[in-house]
Amino acid sequence: xxxxxxxxxxxxxxxxxxxxxxxxxxxxxxxxxxxxxxxxxxxxxxxxxxxxxxxxxxxxxxxxxxxxxxxxxxxxxxxxxxxxxxxxxxxxxxxxxxxxxxxxxxxxxxxxxxxxxxxxxxxxxxxxxxxxxxxxxxxxxxxxxxxxxxxxxxxxxxxxxxxxxxxxxxxxxxxxxxxxxxxxxxxxxxxxxxxxxxxxxxxxxxxxxxxxxxx
Numbered sequence: 234x235x236x237x238x239x240x241x242x243x244x245x246x247x248x249x250x251x252x253x254x255x256x257x258x259x260x261x262x263x264x265x266x267x268x269x270x271x272x273x274x275x276x277x278x279x280x281x282x283x284x285x286x287x288x289x290x291x292x293x294x295x296x297x298x299x300x301x302x303x304x305x306x307x308x309x310x311x312x313x314x315x316x317x318x319x320x321x322x323x324x325x326x327x328x329x330x331x332x333x334x335x336x337x338x339x340x341x342x343x344x345x346x347x348x349x350x351x352x353x354x355x356x357x358x359x360x361x362x363x364x365x366x367x368x369x370x371x372x373x374x375x376x377x378x379x380x381x382x383x384x385x386x387x388x389x390x391x392x393x394x395x396x397x398x399x400x401x402x403x404x405x406x407x408x409x410x411x412x413x414x415x416x417x418x419x420x421x422x423x424x425x426x427x428x429x430x431x432x433x434x435x436x437x438x439x440x441x442x443x444x445x446x447x448x
Contacts, residue, residue, distance in 0.1 A: 253277035255393025263287065264392070264427040265294055269304065270420045271400045274368075275393030275427070276351055282342040283388035286353055286362075289334045290388065293364050294424050295431040296438065298329045303418035304401050306410060310371070318373065319401045320354055321421060322365030328440040329364060336360045337386045340378040347372045349391035349398065359383045370402050 253259045261281035267274040278287040293299050299322070306320035323329040336359035339345055346352060350369045353362035368391060369376070378384040391398055401419050408414045 253390070253392045258428045262389075263291065263429055265290075266425055266427055267299075267394075267421055268423045269397060269401070270422070271304075271404075272397035273394045274391060274397050276389050277392045278351070278389035279342070279344055282344055283337050283386065285334055286337050286386045286388040289331070289353075289363070290366070291426060291432070292331055292434055293323075293329075294426050295433045296331075296436065297424075297441075298323060298331070298364060298438075299421060299424040301440075302326075302329075302421050303415075304404075304421065305415055305418040306367075306413050307402050307404055307406055307415055308410075308413040309402060309406075313371075315399070315402075316371030317402055318367045318369045319398060320365065320367040322354065323363075324365065326440065328438075331363060331434065331436070333361050333363050336362070336383060337388070338378040339376075339384050339387055342387065344387040344389075345372075346374065346376040346385070346387050347390070349395055350387050351389045351391065352376065352385045352387040354385070362386060368398055370398060 253262055255275040258264065259277065261279070262277045263280050265276045265278060278290060280287045302321060302323055304319050304321040305324065307317065309317035346369050348369065348371055352367055354365040354367050355362040376385045404419060405416045406413050407416050
């Protein structure tokens with residue numbers, strides 16, 4: 234995922250008109266709970282507007298492919314370090330890979346990169362996203378679709394644990410990716426869905442076999 238100049242527009246940080254809650258299901262949305270070393274995060278995924286991206290994320294959740302990964306990147310705005318984004322996922326762990334998915338742009342879904350938006354990260358062209366994602370802190374319209382840039386695929390928002398997201402954003406960084414890699418990545422112990430029935434893919438999970446062997 235390329236490093237983006239972070240454009241923060243405070244007027245766009247407002248909560249969307251349809252409010253989701255961490256403690257209650259909302260039609261058309263699927264809640265997911267992440268247990269991290271810095272605290273819990275509850276996500277609401279917009280299944281109605283971003284069905285492909287949401288289904289992909291839930292496959293990783295239902296298979297346990299996010300269990301044991303880390304938040305490994307925090308990119309802060311230089312002028313306003315309380316804003317930026319945090320990134321997590323399977324990184325380049327081929328044992329956890331599922332298929333790449335078609336790009337659902339913000340032009341198609343209408344889901345903009347506002348404060349506490351979850352979106353798919355990718356290194357390649359549109360259609361190359363798989364198991365890495367980021368969460369914004371502050372509005373980032375530079376990540377939305379434009380005639381000159383396909384942008385990224387936003388598909389939900391944080392509805393609980395916003396303080397956890399901000400704690401992760403404040404973690405110390407250095408090294409690669411223009412100094413945005415965390416010196417001590419924040420472990421994600423478990424990710425589970427709170428709504429609907431889990432639908433595991435049934436594909437092999439070799440990272441679990443290796444973990445048992447090491448134990």
